[in-house]
Amino acid sequence: MAKLFPITRPPEALRELYAREPEIAGAFPLFRPTLKRMVAATAAGLPLVR
Numbered sequence: 768m769a770k771l772f773p774i775t776r777p778p779e780a781l782r783e784l785y786a787r788e789p790e791i792a793g794a795f796p797l798f799r800p801t802l803k804r805m806v807a808a809t810a811a812g813l814p815l816v817r
Contacts, residue, residue, distance in 0.1 A: 771801060 775798035777785070785792030 771796070771798065771805070775801070 774795055777795070785795075
């Protein structure tokens with residue numbers, strides 16, 4: 768999860784590139800929905816750890 772925040776918060780130069788080339792931007796996840804999926808998947812697996 769630690770890598771998620773920087774991936775979803777690109778620097779200005781990359782944001783400009785993504786604005787010009789939307790197909791490249793599509794390769795990088797949105798923060799909130801991705802975090803929700805990661806937390807849900809982790810929580811679902813916790814009972815298996817016991």
